[in-house]
Amino acid sequence: MTKTVDIAALANVLQEAAYKEILPRFRNLGSGDVRMKSEAIDLVTEADEAAERLIKARVAEFAPDALFVGEETVAAEPELLYKIADADLAIIVDPIDGTFNYAAGLSLFGVMASVVSKGETIAGIIYDPLGNDWVIAEKGSGAWFCRADGTQDRLACAASVSLENLVGCASTTYYAQDDRRLVMGNMSKVRIATSYRCAAHEYRGFAAGHFHFLMYQKLMPWDHLAGTLIAQEAGAYAARFDGSPYLPQHVDGGLLLAPDRDTWEELRREVFTV
Structure with missing residues (x-):
């Protein structure tokens, strides 16, 4: 039980x-x-x-x-x-x-x-x-x-839009330098990619429909468990970079959230693949 x-x-x-x-x-x-x-x-x-x-x-x-x-x-x-x-x-x-x-x-x-x-x-x-x-x-x-x-x-997540109109938050801090350079270049494909340096407010904004995506690399449980569940209950699709579910014991493997799986797949392919 x-x-x-x-x-x-x-x-x-x-x-x-x-x-x-x-x-x-x-x-x-x-x-x-x-x-x-x-x-x-x-x-x-x-x-x-x-x-x-x-x-x-x-x-x-x-x-x-x-x-x-x-x-x-x-x-x-x-x-x-x-x-x-x-x-x-x-x-x-x-x-x-x-x-x-x-x-x-x-x-x-x-x-x-x-x-x-x-x-x-x-x-x-x-x-x-x-x-x-x-x-x-x-x-x-x-x-x-x-x-x-x-x-x-x-709360409800935003409906998805085309790649060039997506707005979201992405933390590139823990990429290796060459990978970070590639990903930051790829982020020019979306409308806005920013960081509040505060997952709490990024998750709140995402679950309320103000962002289309969130991306993180380092997955400490206190930073992401609450927000990921809230986002999923607001209708989001969330998974680690390899497509597997994000679980409480995970501390790496990256995490990407989007309004639906199709948008998730497009972001992973076009922006966050290294």
């Missing part, structure tokens, strides 16, 4: 973390509050760590048996990544997605959580602290834009 959690409770926890730990530090970080992890564009702040501690503590209260996998926790305990696929119930959290933006005082950042049961993503939440609203999906129940006043709207 698939295990789950109270999605409303999880959504409220993300809001609490933002209110108590993230928003008070926004544009108020001191010089010692921001640190580099793997490289200059990979940062962690005091807000990331404090928000994750709060979320972890709250999750332990209403889902004590769940495996908790947070981006900052995994930095200290990498073996947690390999436990997701076999967990009866796992809650995977990105306390601040778009940390580079957040640390720079830019407003494109979000808080994300996904719920995985026996190797399947069954729920996803993306919270926007500044807008104080959520995009939420439970598997088989559609994707929804939820406001703090309780009102909500169902």
Whole structure:
């Protein structure tokens, strides 16, 4: 039997973390509050760590048996990544997605959580602290834009258009240099290809019908599980570059999302093949 959690409770926890730990530090970080992890564009702040501690503590209260996998926790305990696929119930959290933006005082950042049961993503939440609203999906129940006043709207991906009119987001950071040069040249075939440096807002925009495609290479679960489920529940086609499904245990293989399989195939062939 698939295990789950109270999605409303999880959504409220993300809001609490933002209110108590993230928003008070926004544009108020001191010089010692921001640190580099793997490289200059990979940062962690005091807000990331404090928000994750709060979320972890709250999750332990209403889902004590769940495996908790947070981006900052995994930095200290990498073996947690390999436990997701076999967990009866796992809650995977990105306390601040778009940390580079957040640390720079830019407003494109979000808080994300996904719920995985026996190797399947069954729920996803993306919270926007500044807008104080959520995009939420439970598997088989559609994707929804939820406001703090309780009102909500169902989300639907955009209809596809011709290749030269497609608008989307693509992260080329982890391509090898020659491959990146090729892909960036290929992106001239579409109308707009950009990057918000924040998967949370890219997925929100895609699921709401504002983009036609998203492309990523590095697939850390806290960055993509919630958004991919939300996009699929909004009608999108999503797969890794080789056409296989994207699963919670995957950390590579690339990921491409489009309104339908035909558009996915065209983008893969014309733009993202290396």
